[in-house]
Amino acid sequence: MIRSRGQSVLYAVLLMPTLILVFALAVDMAGLQMQRLRLRYAVDLATVTAATGVDAPYYSRTGLLQLDPDAAAATAREYLVRNLAGMPDIEAPATIAAAADITIVNRTPAIDPYTGGRLDRPAICARIRTPHRFMLLGWIGLNEVQLTIAADAEIRP
Amino acid sequence: MKGAASVGLSVLLLATAATDGHGLGATTATVSITAVSGYAGHAFVYAQVSDSTFAYPAPTGTGHQSPFFSEWVAQPVAIGSCPWIWAVYVFDRATKVQINAPPPTAPQPNFGTTTSVCAGPSTTPVDQPSQADASARLDLDLQVTVSPAASTAGSTSLVSAAISSALTQDLNLYLNMAIEDWSVTNWAIDFGDGQTRTLSGPVGTSIQVGHIYQTAGRYEARAVASISGRAQAAVYDRYGTVHLLHRAFSVQVGNRALATAVARPLRSYLPPHVNVGVVPYLGPETGTGSPTPFRHIDVLRGALTTLSVHLLIAREGLLLVDGRPTGFGRSRLTAWRFDGSLSDAPPGSGTIPGTPRGAGEPMRLQWNSPDPIVRGQLQDYGVPVALYVETRFPDGHVASYVILSSFSVSVNFAAQSG
Numbered sequence: 001m002i003r004s005r006g007q008s009v010l011y012a013v014l015l016m017p018t019l020i021l022v023f024a025l026a027v028d029m030a031g032l033q034m035q036r037l038r039l040r041y042a043v044d045l046a047t048v049t050a051a052t053g054v055d056a057p058y059y060s061r062t063g064l065l066q067l068d069p070d071a072a073a074a075t076a077r078e079y080l081v082r083n084l085a086g087m088p089d090i091e092a093p094a095t096i097a098a099a100a101d102i103t104i105v106n107r108t109p110a111i112d113p114y115t116g117g118r119l120d121r122p123a124i125c126a127r128i129r130t131p132h133r134f135m136l137l138g139w140i141g142l143n144e145v146q147l148t149i150a151a152d153a154e155i156r157p
Numbered sequence: 158m159k160g161a162a163s164v165g166l167s168v169l170l171l172a173t174a175a176t177d178g179h180g181l182g183a184t185t186a187t188v189s190i191t192a193v194s195g196y197a198g199h200a201f202v203y204a205q206v207s208d209s210t211f212a213y214p215a216p217t218g219t220g221h222q223s224p225f226f227s228e229w230v231a232q233p234v235a236i237g238s239c240p241w242i243w244a245v246y247v248f249d250r251a252t253k254v255q256i257n258a259p260p261p262t263a264p265q266p267n268f269g270t271t272t273s274v275c276a277g278p279s280t281t282p283v284d285q286p287s288q289a290d291a292s293a294r295l296d297l298d299l300q301v302t303v304s305p306a307a308s309t310a311g312s313t314s315l316v317s318a319a320i321s322s323a324l325t326q327d328l329n330l331y332l333n334m335a336i337e338d339w340s341v342t343n344w345a346i347d348f349g350d351g352q353t354r355t356l357s358g359p360v361g362t363s364i365q366v367g368h369i370y371q372t373a374g375r376y377e378a379r380a381v382a383s384i385s386g387r388a389q390a391a392v393y394d395r396y397g398t399v400h401l402l403h404r405a406f407s408v409q410v411g412n413r414a415l416a417t418a419v420a421r422p423l424r425s426y427l428p429p430h431v432n433v434g435v436v437p438y439l440g441p442e443t444g445t446g447s448p449t450p451f452r453h454i455d456v457l458r459g460a461l462t463t464l465s466v467h468l469l470i471a472r473e474g475l476l477l478v479d480g481r482p483t484g485f486g487r488s489r490l491t492a493w494r495f496d497g498s499l500s501d502a503p504p505g506s507g508t509i510p511g512t513p514r515g516a517g518e519p520m521r522l523q524w525n526s527p528d529p530i531v532r533g534q535l536q537d538y539g540v541p542v543a544l545y546v547e548t549r550f551p552d553g554h555v556a557s558y559v560i561l562s563s564f565s566v567s568v569n570f571a572a573q574s575g
Contacts, residue, residue, distance in 0.1 A: 044573055047573070048571050048572060048573060049571070050571075051571030051572070052457065052460075052571045054439060054457060056438070056439045059437055059438075059439060059455075060436055060437060060438050060448055061448065061449070062451075063435075063436075063437055063451035063453065063454035063455065064454075064455050065455040065456075065457060065569050112574070117574055119574060123574055151573065152573070152574045153571055153572060153573050153574065154571070154572065154573075154574050155455075155457070155569045155570070155571055156569060156570070156572060157455075157527065157528050157535050157567045157568060157569050157570075
């Protein structure tokens with residue numbers, strides 16, 4: 001009986017940290033995924049909005065739609081700032097937007113330089129990098145990770 | 158030499174004087190007229206006055222109806238049989254120009270006239286030899302032309318006729334026969350195709366009449382001028398009194414000309430093959446030089462698109478003459494009409510269907526829905542447009558056409574890839 005009690009204490013001493021670690025991992029992983037999802041939405045919407053930045057002179061010359069590189073990139077950065085500003089744990093939206101990688105692809109077919117996806121229509125490709133701070137995993141020294149989110153949007157029928 | 162000439166002249170004058178006439182109170186002259194009509198371009202009138210008994214020279218001075226007058230000047234020649242002569246100087250009454258001046262090479266004695274008579278104390282200027290006849294001849298030539306000689310059936314040809322005349326008349330010292338008073342009283346024109354025309358009243362010696370030969374063929378146009386006039390003979394008695402004798406005459410002169418009317422070429426005008434082309438603008442139309450119009454364009458969903466409408470000519474209008482291509486026309490867009498349904502443009506900003514618009518007016522359309530999917534495939538929107546085209550052909554003919562055409566639109570929108 002006494003031996004059984006000692007085994008329980010041993011279990012408690014050994015398993016409790018493991019359980020706590022598992023719990024922390026679950027919580028922070030969920031937060032990480034939620035943040036990744038929010039960031040993905042933010043980048044997606046910014047690129048979709050920027051994909052309306054049509055090169056008007058080219059349109060009149062050819063009757064075809066393609067993106068104005070300057071206008072589309074500016075629009076993408078503008079909407080990145082707007083979308084990131086309302087998100088939790090994003091400390092410097094403007095800095096992230098300014099540092100975002102943005103590529104305008106008007107000659108298709110092409111490959112998205114950030115996602116590797118195939119592009120058949122004029123598109124804007126964007127990629128942001130932002131740190132994500134863990135809530136619980138810091139106990140074991142894992143304070144944050146760098147999140148890289150990429151998305152693209154194209155003009156298509 | 159000079160003496161021999163004088164003797165010869167005197168003998169001649171005396172011989173002439175030997176046939177002296179005698180005075181008469183009234184003239185016994187007769188005037189005959191011969192008018193010969195001709196229909197091959199020539200006619201003439203011949204008038205003759207005859208007075209085999211008495212005829213005397215016209216006296217000096219005015220008051221006489223002769224176109225000439227004469228002056229008699231006594232000239233001594235110192236020949237026994239004819240010690241002096243009458244030198245007769247005859248002048249045109251209108252111009253005062255002497256008409257019987259001798260040539261420079263005339264033999265002596267030269268008194269400045271070719272007319273002289275030996276005049277003795279018992280001889281007077283009016284007691285001179287008679288002249289039996291005087292005549293006048295009026296030649297009439299008629300020329301008829303048709304211009305152009307070869308015309309197109311249905312076009313106007315000009316039939317022209319002109320009379321030219323030549324008058325030869327004796328206006329001498331003793332008897333005058335003149336034809337100076339004549340005119341055309343009537344023109345009759347037979348165009349040769351069954352139609353005729355008559356011009357009456359005061360008509361001139363030339364006419365021009367337009368005529369249309371309706372069918373192809375060769376025609377003989379004839380013109381006949383009816384001419385009336387009178388001849389005047391002037392006879393002088395021994396007292397210098399003029400007696401005028403008038404005789405009316407009428408004559409016809411005709412001629413013909415060939416006219417050719419060729420069949421009117423059958424012209425037909427083929428309309429141009431054209432399509433509508435558009436140049437898109439996002440926002441207001443901007444001047445970009447000479448943009449290339451398109452039959453298919455992309456548009457951005459939800460964006461009001463401005464379209465300038467142009468004519469895409471696949472083949473110009475063609476002029477056919479007798480079935481053969483002769484030349485291309487030049488077409489231009491004068492207006493257009495949007496025949497589609499009301500677009501998604503905001504109220505008051507889009508083009509209303511069914512209303513003709515000027516060629517320079519922009520079309521404004523908007524699509525808020527993406528391309529429809531038919532049998533699993535995206536299908537473009539068709540935009541029907543009626544084109545108002547004006548074509549000017551090489552012969553100046555201008556034709557207007559309303560040509561139905563359309564262009565296609567692919568509605569694009571921004572979306573995530575994949």
